[in-house]
Amino acid sequence: MADSIRDPPAENTDFQELEDGEDLLSAAARESQPASLPAVDISTKSNGPKQESLFDEDTEDLFAEATEEVSLDSPERDVLLSEGPSPAITPITPPISVISPRIGHAHDDMFTHSSFDEIEEEEGGDSFDIHISVSDPEKVGDGMNAYMAYKVTTKTSVALFKQRDFSVKRRFSDFLGLHSKLASKYLHIGYIVPPAPEKSIVGMTKVKVGKEDQSSNEFVEKRRSALERYLMRTVKHPILLKDPDVLQFLESSELPRAVNTQALSSAGILRMVNKAAEAVNKMTIKMNESDAWFEEKQQHFENLDAQLRKLHASVECLVCHRKELSVNTAQFAKSAAMLGNSEDHTALSRALSQLAEVEEKIDQLHQDQANADFYLFSELLGDYVRLITAVKGVFDQRMKTWQKWQDSQMLLQKKREAEAKLQFTNKPDKLQQTKDEIKEEIEELEGKVQQGERDFEQISKTIRKEVSRFEKDRVKDFKMSIVKYLESLVQTQQQLIKYWEAFLPEAKAIS
Amino acid sequence: DIPDALCERDKVKFTVHTKTTLSSFQKPDFSVPRQHEDFIWLHDTLVETEDYAGLIIPPAPPKPDFESPREKMHKLGEGEATMTKEEYTKMKQELEAEYLAVFKKTVQVHEVFLQRLSSHPVLSKDRNFQIFLEYDQDLSVRRKNAKEMFGGFFKNMVKSADEVLIAGVKEVDDFFEQEKTFLLDYFSKIKEATAKAEKMTRSHKNIADDYIRLSATLNSLSAEESTNYYFIKFCLKLFQNFLCVCLKKVEGRVASDEELKLTELLRYYMRDIQAAKDLLYRRARALADYENSNKALDKARLKGKDVSQAEEHQKRCLQKFDTLSESGKKELTNFKARRVVAFRKNLVEMAELEVKHAKNNMTLLQGCIELLSGN
Numbered sequence: 001m002a003d004s005i006r007d008p009p010a011e012n013t014d015f016q017e018l019e020d021g022e023d024l025l026s027a028a029a030r031e032s033q034p035a036s037l038p039a040v041d042i043s044t045k046s047n048g049p050k051q052e053s054l055f056d057e058d059t060e061d062l063f064a065e066a067t068e069e070v071s072l073d074s075p076e077r078d079v080l081l082s083e084g085p086s087p088a089i090t091p092i093t094p095p096i097s098v099i100s101p102r103i104g105h106a107h108d109d110m111f112t113h114s115s116f117d118e119i120e121e122e123e124g125g126d127s128f129d130i131h132i133s134v135s136d137p138e139k140v141g142d143g144m145n146a147y148m149a150y151k152v153t154t155k156t157s158v159a160l161f162k163q164r165d166f167s168v169k170r171r172f173s174d175f176l177g178l179h180s181k182l183a184s185k186y187l188h189i190g191y192i193v194p195p196a197p198e199k200s201i202v203g204m205t206k207v208k209v210g211k212e213d214q215s216s217n218e219f220v221e222k223r224r225s226a227l228e229r230y231l232m233r234t235v236k237h238p239i240l241l242k243d244p245d246v247l248q249f250l251e252s253s254e255l256p257r258a259v260n261t262q263a264l265s266s267a268g269i270l271r272m273v274n275k276a277a278e279a280v281n282k283m284t285i286k287m288n289e290s291d292a293w294f295e296e297k298q299q300h301f302e303n304l305d306a307q308l309r310k311l312h313a314s315v316e317c318l319v320c321h322r323k324e325l326s327v328n329t330a331q332f333a334k335s336a337a338m339l340g341n342s343e344d345h346t347a348l349s350r351a352l353s354q355l356a357e358v359e360e361k362i363d364q365l366h367q368d369q370a371n372a373d374f375y376l377f378s379e380l381l382g383d384y385v386r387l388i389t390a391v392k393g394v395f396d397q398r399m400k401t402w403q404k405w406q407d408s409q410m411l412l413q414k415k416r417e418a419e420a421k422l423q424f425t426n427k428p429d430k431l432q433q434t435k436d437e438i439k440e441e442i443e444e445l446e447g448k449v450q451q452g453e454r455d456f457e458q459i460s461k462t463i464r465k466e467v468s469r470f471e472k473d474r475v476k477d478f479k480m481s482i483v484k485y486l487e488s489l490v491q492t493q494q495q496l497i498k499y500w501e502a503f504l505p506e507a508k509a510i511s
Numbered sequence: 512d513i514p515d516a517l518c519e520r521d522k523v524k525f526t527v528h529t530k531t532t533l534s535s536f537q538k539p540d541f542s543v544p545r546q547h548e549d550f551i552w553l554h555d556t557l558v559e560t561e562d563y564a565g566l567i568i569p570p571a572p573p574k575p576d577f578e579s580p581r582e583k584m585h586k587l588g589e590g591e592a593t594m595t596k597e598e599y600t601k602m603k604q605e606l607e608a609e610y611l612a613v614f615k616k617t618v619q620v621h622e623v624f625l626q627r628l629s630s631h632p633v634l635s636k637d638r639n640f641q642i643f644l645e646y647d648q649d650l651s652v653r654r655k656n657a658k659e660m661f662g663g664f665f666k667n668m669v670k671s672a673d674e675v676l677i678a679g680v681k682e683v684d685d686f687f688e689q690e691k692t693f694l695l696d697y698f699s700k701i702k703e704a705t706a707k708a709e710k711m712t713r714s715h716k717n718i719a720d721d722y723i724r725l726s727a728t729l730n731s732l733s734a735e736e737s738t739n740y741y742f743i744k745f746c747l748k749l750f751q752n753f754l755c756v757c758l759k760k761v762e763g764r765v766a767s768d769e770e771l772k773l774t775e776l777l778r779y780y781m782r783d784i785q786a787a788k789d790l791l792y793r794r795a796r797a798l799a800d801y802e803n804s805n806k807a808l809d810k811a812r813l814k815g816k817d818v819s820q821a822e823e824h825q826k827r828c829l830q831k832f833d834t835l836s837e838s839g840k841k842e843l844t845n846f847k848a849r850r851v852v853a854f855r856k857n858l859v860e861m862a863e864l865e866v867k868h869a870k871n872n873m874t875l876l877q878g879c880i881e882l883l884s885g886n
Contacts, residue, residue: 310728311725311729314721321717321718321721325717325718328710332704332710332711335706338704339701342696344693345847345851347851348854351854351855483880486879489872490873490876490880493869493876494869496865497870500866500869501862504863507858508859
């Protein structure tokens with residue numbers, strides 16, 4: 001055992017740097033489970049010595065889990081998680097030393113059952129060993145029953161899956177079905193479930209009717225990339241990845257039709273009613289926020305939401321204008337060409353037609369840039385706006401849990417009072433019976449109250465973890481996208497330079 | 512001599528500065544204040560002068576148009592409440608820059624007008640022109656009152672009707688025939704090209720405006736993220752902000768340069784061609800007159816009276832026509848050469864500017880990318 005412990009650290013130091021130092025822990029832990037884990041490529045990170053303060057938070061949580069075997073069943077997890085954080089551990093340097101107590105337990109775990117945080121770290125790494133792509137939208141069927149089938153291809157070395165590389169065909173309602181199943185399972189215990197792309201009746205109808213034009217193609221393309229992002233986000237989440245529904249979605253070739261995601265079905269209407277009821281509830285619940293962290297976070301998310309929405313609107317404006325620019329440039333190119341034609345001075349005429357060509361190329365360039373603007377920037381922002389709504393939903397869940405807890409507490413109080421009252425009445429024969437009844441009820445309620453309390457604490461904990469994970473991901477995501485976007489801008493400028501420099505000698509040649 | 516001009520205020524007052532060695536002027540170096548209307552007056556008098564019928568009168572500079580920035584300024588003032596302080600100041604700066612650009616443009620146009628007049632061998636000796644340059648006090652040009660405006664308008668209508676009639680007149684000279692068709696065709700094309708170029712530059716400006724808004728929003732977003740965990744993010748935002756500001760500036764400059772070089776060029780030549788067309792018109796008119804006078808002469812000869820009068824008339828018309836044709840030919844060839852040169856200059860400059868801006872953009876962006884990925 002000691003040997004195996006020593007090995008992982010040695011290996012890890014070779015690896016490239018990583019932002020989350022915790023990855024080391026998971027990597028090490030997993031390495032202790034020998035052959036079954038092909039995910040060696042994940043542990044291509046070394047112990048990043050410069051830890052961010054985040055590391056602290058997470059290591060503590062990590063160690064809370066360290067001594068348990070956690071399975072996917074919530075009740076069990078409740079029990080386990082509610083135990084306090086184990087050995088006080090000096091935060092940063094000793095990931096290695098901490099491994100020792102863990103390995104004892106961890107090595108028995110099946111990969112699928114090891115601690116939540118472990119999986120979190122390994123999936124949180126840069127070299128993600130699962131990659132999903134959505135491609136080849138095809139139209140299946142005809143008329144109003146037509147739908148687009150997308151090919152979902154998964155490439156992975158995660159052991160959860162039976163193969164390394166496989167693909168299935170799915171349609172949009174399948175995605176929605178997956179989301180609703182995940183939401184019903186996880187939302188109320190505090191996990192942030194990524195929201196699915198929205199249904200668009202207009203867009204789909206156009207596609208169904210068979211209009212083969214630009215806008216419906218764009219619509220399909222938008223939807224395709226949205227679905228891809230959705231799936232990637234879902235599998236990035238460590239717990240969701242292990243969910244059997246997700247696995248089934250990715251693997252099985254036939255999926256039962258998720259009928260209740262249709263817009264006009266009874267389930268749909270039920271959903272809408274529920275949503276309205278929830279909104280009302282939200283306004284009436286006044287929660288005693290005992291934890292400043294939550295209040296702060298909520299505020300933060302509200303602000304972030306507002307800002308992102310504004311940003312999103314501006315970026316959409318930008319996309320729109322750039323598209324306009326490209327259209328105008330194309331028109332100008334045409335008229336410049338005509339001008340060149342009617343010009344009788346040959347050199348000038350040639351220069352003018354060159355100008356026309358340059359402008360035409362530039363127009364194409366602008367269009368591409370507009371696309372990049374859109375997909376890299378605008379969609380990212382849109383996604384995050386929706387994600388933040390999901391985050392807020394999670395906070396709301398917490399409030400609901402609190403409410404339930406308070407309710408059962410109040411009920412308990414009432415029953416206790418009833419019991420006390422009974423003590424003072426004088427009906428001997430009934431007394432014993434009712435007393436017993438009330439005692440039973442009280443016990444039941446006490447159990448409920450405790451459960452409520454535990455639920456509440458657990459959801460709070462989960463939310464904390466989720467939020468920090470979310471924030472981490474957000475930063476990475478944004479950074480990546482922004483860098484990509486800037487690179488696209490650079491490319492555009494480079495092309496511009498090329499074109500204008502090519503034009504310059506022509507212009508100079510006019511004599 | 513070089514009229515150099517500066518200006519300010521609500522009513523744009525130009526200071527026309529002349530340096531000259533010509534003896535016809537009292538002083539070698541002097542300046543006078545002029546207003547836009549004075550330029551128009553000068554142009555009109557030149558046009559109306561019969562003697563210059565055979566010349567292409569440079570087109571009058573367009574009225575300085577501060578409408579668009581003024582409107583925007585107004586809207587900005589109204590929307591002040593809704594925008595953040597920073598956004599407001601940025602947009603104000605942008606507006607001021609636009610104002611300045613319009614101003615520069617109009618100064619340039621007026622200057623070019625005067626320069627062309629002064630470089631023209633015949634027109635520069637025009638008495639009115641000299642008065643324009645020299646007269647110390649306010650020219651207090653009598654603005655065209657309503658009647659004259661009407662008169663002018665009516666004249667224009669007559670002219671266009673006339674043009675249609677004259678179009679039927681057979682052209683005796685091949686050169687002119689060619690020129691006419693060419694000019695007509697070219698005119699329509701250039702008009703279209705100007706319109707499209709205007710649209711294009713406007714889109715560019717829109718994008719520059721967007722960048723402003725974007726940078727302002729990003730700024731507030733970065734203010735939002737503060738704790739050291741988000742330090743990275745903050746840096747990121749700050750750079751993005753910086754980037755957007757500069758990008759916006761560069762894009763804005765691209766747009767305005769493009770406008771100056773390309774659009775203005777096209778616009779100017781559109782007007783010039785109009786003037787050339789006018790010349791052709793006048794010549795055609797003269798030709799028609801000549802032909803009419805020929806017919807009159809024939810009629811008179813038939814009738815046997817007023818023959819000498821008719822002959823005189825005919826001779827005069829012929830003379831006029833000839834002079835017109837000659838000077839017209841010269842003018843038109845000059846015009847062509849001038850046009851080619853101007854196009855070349857502007858196109859070259861525009862291409863160079865575009866390259867410069869694109870290079871700037873690129874270095875900015877690359878710098879940003881490095882900083883970001885380094886973080």
